[in-house]
Amino acid sequence: MRTVFLFLLSFGLVWTSTAQPGPDRLRADAPNSVLIQNATVHTVTNGTLDTADVLVQDGVIASVGTDLSAPSGVDTYDATGMHLMPGIIDAHSHIAISDVNEATRPVTAQVGVGDVLDPYDVRIYRALAGGVTTSHVMHGSANVIGGRNETIKHRYGMTHPNALRMEDAPRTIKFALGENPTRVHGESSDVVPRTRMGVESVIREALTEAQRYQALQDAYDAGDRSAPPPHSERLEMLADILSGDLIVHAHSYRADEILMLMNVLGDFGVDEITFQHVNEGFKVAPELAEFGAGASIFSDWWAYKFEVYYSTAYNAAVLTRNGVNTSINSDSPDLNRHLYHQAAKAQRYGELSDEETLALITINAAEQLGIDDRVGSIEEGKDADLALFSDHPLSIYAVPQRTYVDGTVRFDRNDDPDDMRLQVDPESVVEETVVWHDTGTRHGACMQQTGMHLHANETGVRLHN
Amino acid sequence: MLRLCTLVLGALLCLPTLGHAQNVPAQRTDIAITNARLVTVSDGIVENGTLVIRADTIAALGADVDIPSGVNARYDAEGHAVYPGFIDSGTRLGLVEVSSLSETQDYSEIGSLTPHMDALTAVNPNSISIPVTRVDGVTTVITEPSGGQWPGQAALIDLLGYTPEQMHVDGVRYMVLNFPSTGRRGTSDTRSEDEIEEEAQEALDELNTLWEDATLYADIQANRNDDDTGHLPEYAPAYDALVPVVTGEQPIMLKVDKAADILDALEWAEEREILDQIVLSGVSEGWRVADAIADAEVPVLTGPVIALPTRASDRYDTAYANAGRLHDAGVTVALRSGESSNVRNLPFHAGFAAAYGMGTEAALEAITLTPARIFGVDDRLGSLEVGKQATLFVADGDPFEPATQITRLFINGYNVPLESRHTELYEEFLNRSPGLEK
Amino acid sequence: MLRSSIARLAARCPAMGPTARAALLTAVLFFVPFLTAHAQSNDERPAVTRTLAFENATVISAPGTQQSGVTVVVRNGVIRAVDTEAEIPYDARVIDADSMYIYAGFIDGLSQAGIEMPDADDSNESTDAPSLARSGVQPERHAPAFFDPAASRVEQLRAQGFTTAHVVPDGRMLPGQGALMALHGPDSDAATIQDGISQFAQFRGARGSWPDVVAPSTTMGVIAMMRQVMREADRRQQLEEAYANNPQGQPRPPRDAAHTALMPAVSGEQPVLFAASSAVDIRRALALQQELDFPLMLANLKAGFETVEALQSASVPLFLSLDLPERTELPSDTTDAERPAPDPVFQVGPGLELDRERTNLRLRLRDEQERYIAQATTLHEAGLDFGLTTHDVSPGDIHDRLRMLRDSGVPEETLLAALTTVPAQAFGVDRRLGQVAPGFIGNLVVTDAPLFDEDTSIRHVVVDGHLYTQDSASEGEVTGDAEAVVGAWTMTLETPQGEVDIDVTFSGDASGLSGTVVGPDGSEEQIESISFDGETLSFVVPGSQMGDARVSGTVEGNRFDGSLSAGGMSLDITGQRTPPER
Known part of the structure; x- marks a missing residue:
């Protein structure tokens, strides 16, 4: 809230509390307190507890231990034989938004996917069915500096966009290096950048302009200038990057562009x-x-374009062993349903420990998003975002059973109906089938709305991630 | 790699820890794998067993096996499990190197009628993706062309060899037919329902016309010898390729996904009396019409398992559960990953199918013996049996489990190094030298 | 229809090659200049009198009031008397309204009737540094500049009882300012009741297709651009004020028409009317208003039932769309009267009850359609007032849609208010429009039965005191053998850019023909006024925004040869028929 508040103040705006939660179409009457008993509890930050209990009160983890008793009015859930882990955090997703790419210019910091949240997206539920409770919903990768991202909680059922926003989450912005921006702008539109040199130049120019803009603004504020500079949404946002109020998340592949x-x-x-x-x-x-x-990173995606040809599925292991905070993300409305499995591959490719592996989709991602004080581990005082599995979550046989967000069950394998859509297009037909699976076409969503779908043929979209 | 070295006993090479996989040749040496848990697939599990490989063949296996003289090499599996190599019933492996680069895409020829295209021709035996795939125990795959109604012929290949012919398994080729679809091709397909229906009907009309024409063409070719006037019949390579199809000699891999289309396809095949000539591939809504498929006794190659439901109203796990539901209905089910560079995930697709109703045993069969039977190569692949091809791997646990490590790999009797670009880069960069210092 | 469906096709169909798209677009653009040149051609006869008297009518002077035996006098465009005792002026054209009902003329809350925008010329525009206009920010434009009261959509709306419309320019995110227009008049100026009623806004990105696109191309881009131009307008307004107070030594403030035009909205003097149909768009418009603090109106709402609380707390004028979904047929074992609720916890289960799944999904779809149809009811029951808009609605469907709203639970009085007093108040003209009362503008709808009854016909419409009497002859007349026409026709239109194929289907018999036309994109429209005398076939394809296309020609066997006229130009059209099978 603090950063959001500052951000609003910086525009001289009044914060009017319009964040009414709106109706909860699915779980309006569901409690947000529960005692989960006798589970194997993977705290991620404090080891694994066999046959332990977790008490959730009012959406918050009240205590973690053994033989806890439920306060009056709090239901218990017997999780004997099951495994409980922190709700999974997807650090890179494009669900729950109406737009992905404002692909019209190399720098579009003025836009933000937070403006077009779509709480009706059934993919939120499908992510919940994979234990995912938080997503970092990102602008696409068409532009060198794209738009702002939004960190959301999967409060599926709430229909007000604001109900999805994760309060207090730091603001972030998407950058994209390499093939995508050089292709979209250089190759298709004859606009710099066409090369990785151009990408650097675009960033330096943009940030320098922002410095100059901020200097003019500061001079005006100090009374040294009679007029503020011409208003620029774009430069305001870029200036926030320089002040540390807007954190960069950069789509990147090659070593050189990372450096x-x-x-x-x-x-x-x-x-x-x-x-x-x-x-x-x-x-x-x-x-x-x-x-x-x-x-x-991805667990094992590679070879879908030239800049990922020299890849290794051991990436997570090498990064982790070298002390880099590493997470595994989905960038896909399919993969985000089994991030626990995606992470598990870091055990095949590099033999990370269970705790190191679970951290890839929980606390590490939370740290990258600046929300590790709230989520990412099972600790007293943290949000009760929890995922309950039939088996060890890194086992191929693990089947998610329940997912809690703020202590409220938002996925229940046994009780949920098949059709979990919150709305139905009145013009649709009942048996509309989308066939996704032509051979070899299953990759992420980063290049949506670039117009690149014009290059699509029946074998799929040519540009990925 | 270090692990491998410590495990290698006897006369076998200890492979160098640095270097390039392609530089270290696979070796064929008679060898006995001892102290192993033999998961035969066809005949249960043999604990603490021995498996003998001579040349390209499994010479012996069992709990009490006399190792023949002349088999000098030993590999103590230390209780690890031996599995037959996994078979992926639908991939694009070898036909594409870098998905986005058209220069490296060799799976889709121009035109809708290209049955004379032969995937095997374009398989690149040196594709970087091939070692990446096999080191995870996937040793044999169907590689498919795509696009149009008749994209060409798919081939069954082993993932070892320096020429396509070396890789080709028993000459297995399937004619791929994309059955007219009334499904949407992804979310950007904004055709109206009427347009979709109309296009599908046009495609079906086209298919039927084509079939009649190809049949006539085949008749003309057959009657050609009766002619003594020297008159040459028309030459059409597409029809040439379809002759073995319309005369019932070549099997058809019929690609279909939507429930209604599956029923249409079965009806179409029944009318032509070719139900025994087809296998269905894709079949993502197969669970909706599982009984009809079972009644038709048509085998199914389904997958990817780890995939989205086909309908927004579907339960979230319908793709995971599809294979198990088909299996329960009595359908013969093999699995496919539908992948190109990540065919290595086939065991995980099987694992998801297992967890969502199919059970481990049936899921294992669906990537070993069942596809071997469907493709008619169960005399050499799909299980650990004496006389079968020595295409197998050793794993320190359940190969469906991500944490399991594959410790040894044999394809057609060759001991294949467990190296790929991915392992090489790992070796080189885990402790990079120089590190930060100049 | 044809042109709009071509335009839709071109915009929507990524599968088409660029050449085909370009050709279609050219075909579309080709029409436009002619249409703007097209002016009214009737009403050349001199007026006999400007005084009208409807004698002895039942008058609904305002929603909820009704009085019989009333005489309504209109003179010089203004209602002079509404009274049982009213004296009929000597110069009045007297209409015996004995069995008739008189309502105030309807007001359309959002319309583009009569609007013809000039062809946008991007040829010299760089996509690198696009102008505001290229980006779709054109708030300096005014609807009257593009309004043609003789356009067929104006005529069609008027025939349905609409005498006034809030007409907005066509364009992208900020197409320009809306004006309250009389749906009648010799020209746009005369028809203008009040200009600058609103600043029209919509979540619609800039023109163009990849890669010739400029920002904003997305809804989030539109929202960002709204912030940009509104805040810059605010800054400039402050600079201008400061400069006005003390110009000496100061640089002249930057100035352009677009930012200047936004200043009234920024300073709270002009509402921004946002078209927002879906729940998320409604919330986005409300969020922008909260953030930028401009007066707001919401129009073209379709899913307002999803946002009741937000609409209640926003308390802004609302205009609901009359574009209602068609009801899906129910499963055969259920009836409308006893439509079961879908099972909210349905699972297919191991027994694979797929028939039950299908039934359930159809019931759910139907439920959702009912929610859309009942939007007005839901808002009404939540205590919200609303007007209506005919945007996206075929004029011939309007009264059917109104009855659907009534049947779903909106009181007739509320519906009438939505057509009259509510919009009049929202637009600040409630002392001039919306009632049948002395002093109000002479806008009347005269029907032969209560307005919302099934078989009611509108007999007269009065706009500004000008009488339009419904001419039933325009329905079309079949005197020839209908069999010669019935069936599916493929008609080929010769445009300068090449041929365009259209599928036309006629059905019916001697009692009347009906027909549909399907454009290249598959969109279907009803054909109107079909006449056939055994040789000459003529019909009208109603235009959406660009006017009707009138087709006339001769039928010989299964061939048709004729011409299509639209917007003052004529194109050759030929057709080939496939007669229906016996």
Whole structure:
């Protein structure tokens, strides 16, 4: 709230509390207190407790231990034989928004996906069915500097967009390096950048303009100028990057461009960044660790474009062993339903421990998003965002059973109906089938709305992630 | 790699810890794998067993096996499990190197009628994706062309060899037919329902016309020898390729997903009396019409398992549960990943199918013996049996489990190094040198 | 219809090659200049009198009031008397309204009737540094500049009882300012009741298709651009005020028409009327208003039932769309009267009850359709007032839709208010429009039965005191053998850019023909006024915004040869028929 509030003040706006939760169409009467008993509890930050209890009161984890008793009015849930872990955090997603890419210019910091949240998106529920409780919903990767992202909680059933927003989550903005922006702007529109040199130049120019804009604004505020500079939504946002109020999450693949961005941000005094995808992060793991940059990666996606041809599924292991804060994300409305499985592959490829592996989709992602004080582990005082599995969550046989958000059950394998849509297009037909699975076409959503679908043929979209 | 070295006993090479997989040749050496849990698939599990490989063949296996003289190499599996190599019943492996680069896409030829395209021709034996796939125990795959109504012929290949012919398994080729679809092709497909129906009907009319024409073409070719006038019949390569199809000699891999389309496809095949000539591939809504498929006794190659439901109103796990529901209905089910660079995830697709109703045993069969039977190669693949091809791997646990490590791999009797680009980059960069210092 | 469906096709169909798209777009653009040049051609006869008297009518002077035996006198465009005792002026054209009902003329809350926008020329526009206009920010434009009272959509709306419309320019995110227009008049100026009623806004990105696009291309881009131009307008307004107070030594403030035009909205003097149909769009418009603090109106609402609380607390004028979904047929074992609720916890289960699933999904779809149809009821029951808009609605469907609203639970009085007093108040003209009362503008709807009854016909419409009597002859007349026409026709229109195929289907018999036309994108429209005398076939394809297309030609066997006229130009059209099978 603090940062949001400051942000609003900076525009001289009055914060009017319109964040009415709106009706909860699914769980209006569901309690947000529960005692979960006899589970194997993977706290992630404090080891694993066999046959332990977790007491949730008013949406918050009240205590973690053994033989806890339920206060009056609080139901118990017998989770004997089950595994409880913190709600999974997807550090890179494009669900729950109406737009992904404002692909019209290389720098579009003025837009934000938070303006077009879509609480009706059934993919929120499907993520819940995979234990995911928080998503970092991102602008696409068409532009060097894209739009602002939004960190949401999967309060599926609430129909007010504001009900999805995770209060207090730091603001973040999408950057994108390499093939996507050079292709969208350079190759298709004849606009810089066409090369990775151009990408650097675009960022430096944009941030320099923002410095100058802020200087004019400051001079006006100090009474040294009679007029404020011409208003620029874009430069306001870029200036927030420089002030540390807007955290960069950079779509990136190649080692060189990763190094470039750390150099550029360093020159502008920006010291916080998380690299997204970062398939060649393993090559520059020591540099990432030294800068303190985060890496949010795919478990094993590669070879879908040239800049990910020299990839390894051991990326998570190399980064982790080199001290880089690493998370595994989905960038996909399919993969986000089994991030626990995506993370588990870090055990095949590099033999990470259970705790290290679970951290990839919980506390590490929380740290990258600046929300680790609220979520990412099972600790007293944290939000009761919890995922309950039939088996060890890193086992292939693990089946998610229940997912809690703020202590409220929002996925229940046994009780939920099949059709979980919150709304139905009145013009639709009942048996509308989308066939997703032509061979080899299943990759992420980063390039939606770039117009690149014009290059699609029946074998799928040519540009990915 | 270190692990491998410590495990290698006897006369086998200890592979160098640095280097390039492609530089270290696979070796064929007679060897006995001892102290192993033999998961035969066809005949239960043999604990603490021995499996003998001679040349390209499983020479012996069992709990009490006399290792023949001349088999000098030993591999103590230390209780680890031996599995037959996994078979993926639908991939694009070898036909594409970098998905976004058209220069490396060799799966879709121009035109809708290209049955004369042969996927095997374009399989790149040196694709970086091939070692990446096999080191996870997937040793044999169907690789498919796509696009149009008749994209060409799919082939069954082993993932070892330097020429396509070396990789080709028993000449298995399927003619791929994309059955007219009334489904949407992804969310950007904004056609109206009427348009979809109309296009599908046009495609079906086209298919039927084509079939009649190809049949006539086949008749003309057959009658050609009776002619002594020297008159040459028309030449059409597409029809040439369809001759073995319309005469019932070549099996058809019929790709279909939507429930209504599956029923239409079965009816279409029944009318032509070719139900025994087809296998269905894709079949993502198969669970909705499982009984009809079972009644038709048509095998199914389904997957990807780890996938989204086809309908917004569907339960979230319908794709996971599809294979198990088909299996329960009595359908012969093999699994496919539908992948190109990540075919290695096939065991995980099987694991999801297992967890969502199919059970581990049936899911294991669906990527071993069942596809071997469907493709008619169960005399050599799909299970650990004496006389079968020595295509198998050793794993330190359940290969469906992500944490399990594959510790040894044999394809067609060759001991294949467990190296790929992914392991190489790991070796090189885990402790990069130089590190931060110059 | 044809042109709009071509435009929709071009916009929507990524599968089409760029050449085909370009050709279609050219075909579309080709029409436009002619249409704007098209002016009214009737009413050349001199007026006999400007005084009208409806004698002995039942008058609903305002929603909820009704009085019989009333005489209504209109003179010089203004209602002079509404009274049982009213004296009929000597110069009046007297209409015996003995069995008739008189209502105030209807007001359409959001319309583009009569609007013809000039062809946008982007040829010299850079996408690198696009102008505000190229981005779709054109708040300096005014609807009257583009309004043609003789356009067919104006005529069609008027025929349905609409005498006034809040007409807005067509465009992208900020197309320009709306004006309250009389749906009648020799020209746009004369028809203008009040300009600058609103600043029209919509979540619609800039023109163009990839890669010739400029920001904003998305809804989030539109929202960002709204912030940009509103805040910059605010800054400039302050600079201008400061400069006005003390110009010496100061640089002249920057100035352009777009930002200047936004200043009334920024300073709270002019409402921004947002078209927002879906629940998320409604909330986005409300959020923007909260953030930027401008007066707001919401129009074209379809899913307002989802946002009742937000609408209650926003307390802004609302205009609901009359575009209601068609009801899906119910499963065969259920009836409308006893439509079961869908099972909210249905699972297919291991027994694979797929028939039950299908039934359940159909019931759910139907339920959802009912929610859309009942939007007005829901808002009414929540205590919200609303007007209505005919945007996106075929004029011939309007009264059917009104009855659907009534049947779903909106009181007739509320519906009438939604057509008259509520919009009059929202637009600040409630002392001039919305009632049948002395002193009000002479806008009347005269029907032969109570307005919302099934078979009611509108007999007269009066706009500004000008009488329009419904001419039933325009329905079309079939004197020839209908069999010669019935069936599916493929008609080919010769445009300068090449041929465009249209599928036309006629059905019916000697008692009347009906027909549909399907454009290249598959969109279907009803054909009107079909006449056939055994040789000459003529019909009208109603236009949406660009006017009607009138087709006339001769039928010989299964061939048709004729011409299509629209917007003052004529194109050759030929057709080939596939007669229906016996």
